[in-house]
Amino acid sequence: MSGVNRQTVDLSKYPDLVVIYLGMRMNMLRGLKTMIGFGPRIQQSVDAKPEGLLLHENLLFTLFPPHFGMRQYWRDFESLERWTRSEPHRIWWQNFLKDSGGTGFWHETYFMRGGMEAIYDDMNHSVGMMRFAELKPARGPMFGARVRSGRMGEAPAPPLREQDLYQ
Numbered sequence: 001m002s003g004v005n006r007q008t009v010d011l012s013k014y015p016d017l018v019v020i021y022l023g024m025r026m027n028m029l030r031g032l033k034t035m036i037g038f039g040p041r042i043q044q045s046v047d048a049k050p051e052g053l054l055l056h057e058n059l060l061f062t063l064f065p066p067h068f069g070m071r072q073y074w075r076d077f078e079s080l081e082r083w084t085r086s087e088p089h090r091i092w093w094q095n096f097l098k099d100s101g102g103t104g105f106w107h108e109t110y111f112m113r114g115g116m117e118a119i120y121d122d123m124n125h126s127v128g129m130m131r132f133a134e135l136k137p138a139r140g141p142m143f144g145a146r147v148r149s150g151r152m153g154e155a156p157a158p159p160l161r162e163q164d165l166y167q
Contacts, residue, residue, distance in 0.1 A: 011112065014054070014075065014112065015112060015113065016075065016076035016077065016111075016112060016113060017054075017073065017074070017075070017076075017111075017112035018073070018074040018075075018076060018077050018080055018109060018110070018111055018112070019071065019072070019073055019074075019109070019110045020071070020072050020074065020080065020107055020108070020109045020110075021059075021069060021070075021071050021107065021108050021109075021128070022069055022070050022071075022072070022105075022106070022107040023059075023061060023067060023068065023069035023070075023105070023106050023107070023127065024038065024067070024068055024069065024103050024104070024105050025061075025062075025065060025066070025067040025103060025104045025105075025106075025123065025125060025127075026065045026066045026067070026102065026103055027065075027100070027102055027103055027104050027122060027124050028102040029102065030101065030102035031066075031100075031101060031102030031103040032066060032102075033101070033102075034100075034101030034102055034103050035066060035068060035103060038092075039068075041088065041092070042070070044088075045088060045089065050079070050083045050086075051079055051082070051083070052074050052075040052076060052078075052079020052080065052082070052083065053072060053073075053074055053075075053079070053083070054073040054074060054075055055072065055073040056070060056071075056072050057070060057071045057072075058070050059071060061127075067127075077111065077146075077149070077151060080109075081145070081146065081155065081156065082156065084145075084159065085156045085157065085158070085159060089159070090159040091159075093159040093160060094159050094160045096121070097121070097160050097165055098160075098165070100121060100122040103122065104120070104121065104122040104123035104124055104125070105120075105121045105122065105123070106118065106119065106120040106121065106123055106127055106128065106130075107119055108128050108129060109145065109149060111149065115149050115150050115151075116129075116149065117145050117148035117149035117150075118130070118148070119138055119145070119148070120135075139162065139166075140162075143158075143162045144158055
């Protein structure tokens with residue numbers, strides 16, 4: 001009789017590992033065009049092998065309405081944060097925060113050393129932690145991922161400042 005081939009992983013080389021799930025969901029018909037437009041751009045950014053990105057995987061949450069996503073493994077938060085402040089991500093984020101293009105976007109981030117953070121933008125359908133945890137405005141100190149996750153140190157300049165978004 002043979003049993004299940006159980007295996008595990010040795011993560012000791014990745015003490016600061018960060019796992020982030022990201023998703024984009026169509027809220028209205030024009031959102032399909034937005035989502036289709038992001039596919040090739042995201043693939044190009046992954047193909048560029050950003051410093052610190054260990055693995056990128058595409059996910060399908062639901063086919064109707066379309067809700068696509070990805071899971072990424074980053075060496076550390078600083079690598080992830082640095083990439084979000086660089087091109088092309090910075091431009092994508094600035095444009096999205098001004099107009100979501102008929103979509104909703106979310107991410108949930110988990111840290112090997114403890115802690116989590118999440119953001120939900122224009123999500124008209126509850127996903128992940130927003131299905132059980134109290135929702136609060138992502139304003140003031142909760143605007144950026146560094147503070148939401150309890151990370152110390154000064155954050156690099158954000159892709160878009162809160163005061164520029166809500167003026």
